[in-house]
Amino acid sequence: MSGNIQVILPLASLTGGAFILYLIARLVTGRNELLAFFTALVFAVALGTLLPLFAMTGPEQASAPTWGYLESGGALTGAFLRPDPGGLIVAGVALGLGILVALYSGRYLALDHRYRLYYPLLLLLVAGSMGMLMAADLFNLYMFCELMSVAAYVLVAFRRRTDTSIEAGFKYLIMGSVGTVIMLLGISFIYRETGTLALPAPSSTGGTLGTWTRAGLACLLVGLSVKSAIVPLHTWLPDAQNRAPSSIAAMLSGVIDQSALYVLIKIALGLGWSGYRLGTWLILFSFLNMTLGNLLALVQTYTKRLLGYSTIAQIGYIMLSMGVGLRYQSREAIQAALFLLIAHAAMKGLAFLSKGVCHFYCGTSTVYELRGTAVQAPLVAATFSIALAGLAGVPPLAGFASKWFVVGGILQAADTFSYVVLTVFLLNSLIALGYYLPLIGTLFMRETSRDLPRIRVSPWMTVPLVIMGAMVLAIGLYPEMLLGWTTDVAPYLLMLGG
Amino acid sequence: MTLETIWLMIILAAPLAASLVLVLLRDRLKYAAGWIAGLSAALSLGGALALLPALYRGQIPVLGLRWVPAAHIRLVLHVDWLTFPFLITETGVTLVAVVYAWGYHHPDENTPYFYALLLLFALGMSGTTLADDMFLFYIFWELMLLASCALIAVWGDGERRGAVALKYFIFTHMGSLLVLVGLLVLYDATGSDSFSVLREGVTLAPGLVTLVTTLFLIGFSVKMAVFPVHLWLPDAHTVAPMPVTIMLAAAMLSMGTYGILRFPLSIFSIEQMAPFAVPMMIAGVVSEIYGALMALAEEDIKRIIAYSSVSQMGYILFGLGTLNHDGIAGATLHVVYHATVKALLFMCAGLVIRATGRRRIDKLGGLGRALPLVAVCTGVGALAIAGSPPFSIFNSEWMIFAGGFHTAHIGLSILTLLGSLLTVAYALWFVGRIFFGNRPEGLTVGSLPWAMMAPTVLLTALTFIEGIYPAPVFNWVTHELALILGGI
Numbered sequence: 001m002s003g004n005i006q007v008i009l010p011l012a013s014l015t016g017g018a019f020i021l022y023l024i025a026r027l028v029t030g031r032n033e034l035l036a037f038f039t040a041l042v043f044a045v046a047l048g049t050l051l052p053l054f055a056m057t058g059p060e061q062a063s064a065p066t067w068g069y070l071e072s073g074g075a076l077t078g079a080f081l082r083p084d085p086g087g088l089i090v091a092g093v094a095l096g097l098g099i100l101v102a103l104y105s106g107r108y109l110a111l112d113h114r115y116r117l118y119y120p121l122l123l124l125l126v127a128g129s130m131g132m133l134m135a136a137d138l139f140n141l142y143m144f145c146e147l148m149s150v151a152a153y154v155l156v157a158f159r160r161r162t163d164t165s166i167e168a169g170f171k172y173l174i175m176g177s178v179g180t181v182i183m184l185l186g187i188s189f190i191y192r193e194t195g196t197l198a199l200p201a202p203s204s205t206g207g208t209l210g211t212w213t214r215a216g217l218a219c220l221l222v223g224l225s226v227k228s229a230i231v232p233l234h235t236w237l238p239d240a241q242n243r244a245p246s247s248i249a250a251m252l253s254g255v256i257d258q259s260a261l262y263v264l265i266k267i268a269l270g271l272g273w274s275g276y277r278l279g280t281w282l283i284l285f286s287f288l289n290m291t292l293g294n295l296l297a298l299v300q301t302y303t304k305r306l307l308g309y310s311t312i313a314q315i316g317y318i319m320l321s322m323g324v325g326l327r328y329q330s331r332e333a334i335q336a337a338l339f340l341l342i343a344h345a346a347m348k349g350l351a352f353l354s355k356g357v358c359h360f361y362c363g364t365s366t367v368y369e370l371r372g373t374a375v376q377a378p379l380v381a382a383t384f385s386i387a388l389a390g391l392a393g394v395p396p397l398a399g400f401a402s403k404w405f406v407v408g409g410i411l412q413a414a415d416t417f418s419y420v421v422l423t424v425f426l427l428n429s430l431i432a433l434g435y436y437l438p439l440i441g442t443l444f445m446r447e448t449s450r451d452l453p454r455i456r457v458s459p460w461m462t463v464p465l466v467i468m469g470a471m472v473l474a475i476g477l478y479p480e481m482l483l484g485w486t487t488d489v490a491p492y493l494l495m496l497g498g
Numbered sequence: 499m500t501l502e503t504i505w506l507m508i509i510l511a512a513p514l515a516a517s518l519v520l521v522l523l524r525d526r527l528k529y530a531a532g533w534i535a536g537l538s539a540a541l542s543l544g545g546a547l548a549l550l551p552a553l554y555r556g557q558i559p560v561l562g563l564r565w566v567p568a569a570h571i572r573l574v575l576h577v578d579w580l581t582f583p584f585l586i587t588e589t590g591v592t593l594v595a596v597v598y599a600w601g602y603h604h605p606d607e608n609t610p611y612f613y614a615l616l617l618l619f620a621l622g623m624s625g626t627t628l629a630d631d632m633f634l635f636y637i638f639w640e641l642m643l644l645a646s647c648a649l650i651a652v653w654g655d656g657e658r659r660g661a662v663a664l665k666y667f668i669f670t671h672m673g674s675l676l677v678l679v680g681l682l683v684l685y686d687a688t689g690s691d692s693f694s695v696l697r698e699g700v701t702l703a704p705g706l707v708t709l710v711t712t713l714f715l716i717g718f719s720v721k722m723a724v725f726p727v728h729l730w731l732p733d734a735h736t737v738a739p740m741p742v743t744i745m746l747a748a749a750m751l752s753m754g755t756y757g758i759l760r761f762p763l764s765i766f767s768i769e770q771m772a773p774f775a776v777p778m779m780i781a782g783v784v785s786e787i788y789g790a791l792m793a794l795a796e797e798d799i800k801r802i803i804a805y806s807s808v809s810q811m812g813y814i815l816f817g818l819g820t821l822n823h824d825g826i827a828g829a830t831l832h833v834v835y836h837a838t839v840k841a842l843l844f845m846c847a848g849l850v851i852r853a854t855g856r857r858r859i860d861k862l863g864g865l866g867r868a869l870p871l872v873a874v875c876t877g878v879g880a881l882a883i884a885g886s887p888p889f890s891i892f893n894s895e896w897m898i899f900a901g902g903f904h905t906a907h908i909g910l911s912i913l914t915l916l917g918s919l920l921t922v923a924y925a926l927w928f929v930g931r932i933f934f935g936n937r938p939e940g941l942t943v944g945s946l947p948w949a950m951m952a953p954t955v956l957l958t959a960l961t962f963i964e965g966i967y968p969a970p971v972f973n974w975v976t977h978e979l980a981l982i983l984g985g986i
Binding site (some may be wrong): 037394403404422434438445478483 | 621635640641644651652660669678679685686
């Protein structure tokens with residue numbers, strides 16, 4: 001094993017951190033706040049080691065830093081980790097969200113106990129997602145995907161005393177495992193024909209795909225579609241997000257879905273699909289995701305379930321923008337997709353964490369019960385509203401800037417199909433108002449029948465909420481920086497797609 | 499940084515700073531909130547007026563900053579003659595609405611939020627008129643919607659206020675989305691988001707010109723509340739608290755007109771716009787007659803005036819649709835004059851509701867003796883909206899009709915003229931039914947606060963002055979037309 005040590009550092013710090021944290025929790029201290037702080041620290045260290053990679057990675061994969069097996073001659077043969085610009089962004093988002101979620105858990109988890117399982121699993125979940133994003137061969141990709149998924153199954157069913165969370169975790173487990181098994185099958189098909197697991201496949205560019213490779217790719221796509229909640233394989237997500245602890249629900253939409261979606265795109269392009277073809281399929285499925293997600297969100301009673309369907313819709317927006325970028329070779333649309341991905345992680349994370357505060361202090365779970373939140377906890381009502389208004393695409397928040405870039409990217413294509421795409425997108429963003437706005441209204445509704453005491457929200461919760469709220473506002477007002485980060489992704493993906 | 503730039507910033511900074519202060523110091527400012535809001539609204543108006551000399555000297559005050567260089571997005575504010583009539587209207591209406599709110603609104607612990615939102619609403623409107631680039635324009639455009647929607651949802655009358663606010667948001671947001679697409683098509687074509695660059699000319703495929711113009715016209719018509727996209731207006735105007743209604747009806751509706759003048763009309767040539775003339779005129783006539791008929795049929799006095807707005811916006815759209823000097827000048831004059839008169843009428847309705855506690859017109863009557871001053875003010879407002887001399891709207895309607903008769907579509911112009919008879923009908927019926935005749939039994943009259951009376955009397959005087967001395971506003975509008983029609 002050899003290569004650039006910096007590539008392995010973030011992953012090593014997360015997995016090593018998980019191990020040490022478990023030992024600390026077992027042997028030294030069981031205090032939730034301390035463990036939360038250590039976890040946040042591990043995430044921060046991982047993020048710190050990840051940042052230098054951004055500078056080293058450009059659109060040209062040949063010059064990218066790698067980590068892999070050493071042949072006798074001393075040359076690297078099969079690379080096992082090779083970061084790419086887009087994967088690094090998604091991984092960075094996962095780590096950033098991880099820091100805030102860990103801090104938030106410092107109070108939020110107080111009622112759940114079993115800290116020594118929660119924090120290591122949280123770290124492993126992100127480690128899996130990061131490894132999957134960086135993996136340069138299908139086998140490691142599969143391994144890391146399993147690591148992420150298994151951690152997620154346990155965390156979704158973390159509140160094991162309630163039947164519903166066991167049910168949701170079980171449903172997720174069944175669907176997710178079928179997905180990963182199908183992936184494994186697909187990988188074996190590909191190996192049978194090509195004899196290599198490298199990603200991107202060496203022979204992929206230009207040539208026609210063999211039968212087995214095509215079948216294998218289809219299996220991989222189906223498996224990853226389950227992970228990224230692409231309709232019709234989305235059914236686990238609303239249940240899981242509704243019953244998982246709010247902190248984990250935030251990780252589901254910000255980390256698992258989005259990294260699986262990015263990996264899906266990377267694999268399909270890397271194994272020989274053209275950008276045009278993948279783009280078209282992404283757009284068509286995005287119609288399903290957006291429409292179904294938005295329509296079903298309209299009729300939800302439970303807040304977190306509603307947010308789950310909203311996640312499905314937002315994944316649809318990302319797919320749409322990515323699809324337009326790949327189909328029409330539009331750099332702007334691909335950048336818009338990455339921008340939306342980052343913004344969505346922040347906004348949806350903020351929404352789930354705000355909702356979690358209401359649940360923690362008042363036990364609310366339905367939308368109706370959220371009435372009077374503005375009286376009880378004005379700060380939480382404010383951050384929740386910022387998150388929801390941002391998701392609805394209201395200026396000047398992050399969601400608006402992404403909507404602006406997405407529409408701009410679609411308009412560049414300027415053919416009949418792109419106008420259809422635009423119409424569907426705009427209609428969907430209109431439907432979405434139908435559930436975001438009443439939810440905001442509910443928060444500010446005055447409650448006369450109940451006497452509502454003012455809640456003192458713990459700083460462990462308020463600090464992450466305020467940071468994320470400020471980020472949603474800052475991304476919307478000053479999108480320059482994020483756009484700058486995403487410049488390398490578009491050439492990389494377009495080159496991969498031929 | 500010149501003096502003009504500072505005034506330009508004050509127009510926006512005053513309401514922004516005041517609303518921040520109100521929210522941050524909410525616990526201590528329960529009673530002072532109204533005064534702070536009034537002060538900042540006055541500062542805004544003062545800032546707008548202070549720019550007038552520079553405009554007369556032929557300067558265009560500009561404040562420009564880089565914002566998102568990667569996407570060619572800048573942060574630029576400017577005032578030109580097209581902006582100015584709208585800016586003055588909007589800041590002026592805000593000031594009278596805030597003063598009216600001193601009397602209308604009972605202070606409670608949420609009062610600072612109420613005034614803060616009123617100011618944000620005003621900020622959205624002045625920002626919309628001042629913005630010189632699309633991104634900023636759209637942000638202010640939606641801020642205007644958000645703030646007014648929150649005001650309706652929280653302080654509206656009746657149980658249905660949440661539903662009404664949602665309907666208002668979704669309807670007008672639908673219009674905004676069409677505008678957004680139009681803006682982005684232009685952005686894509688020019689590679690710049692600056693209005694000044696756009697004015698110098700855009701080369702678009704003819705099909706795209708049609709598409710963009712259609713998007714803008716429909717999108718801005720929603721804000722103007724032209725039939726059949728007016729459906730949000732009667733509910734929103736009726737449910738909103740009176741100061742908000744005044745700002746909605748008198749100032750916000752005119753933002754739709756501003757949009758049409760700013761985008762399709764000043765970017766594309768008159769030849770390019772020609773295919774849209776007849777549809778705009780027809781939509782105007784239909785809206786005018788429909789609004790007047792609905793006003794006759796309604797019983798709630800706020801709803802009557804609300805439908806009158808639909809009717810009046812019909813005149814404006816008709817005037818814009820004529821695409822000639824008289825018609826467009828008349829339409830812009832009508833924006834300013836309609837703002838005065840509509841604010842006046844809503845204030846009078848508010849006074850009647852405050853004095854009697856009733857708002858159904860069949861439960862009112864014979865109030866002329868008890869409320870003589872209100873009766874006079876309402877009478878002036880009604881005569882003005884009916885277009886009778888010497889009040890302001892007479893001038894603008896005259897010019898709109900003149901514009902209509904300059905076109906080849908004499909039939910439509912005659913229809914508009916006939917439609918204005920219906921306006922006379924509902925306006926006079928409105929005054930007659932409330933202030934004359936027998937007083938119904940049990941109708942008591944309470945006292946009225948000076949803060950509600952004073953702006954009403956002021957606007958009555960203004961309606962009269964605008965009618966007999968139209969020169970200043972007319973002068974502004976002529977300068978504006980030179981921008982649009984190219985120096986007539």
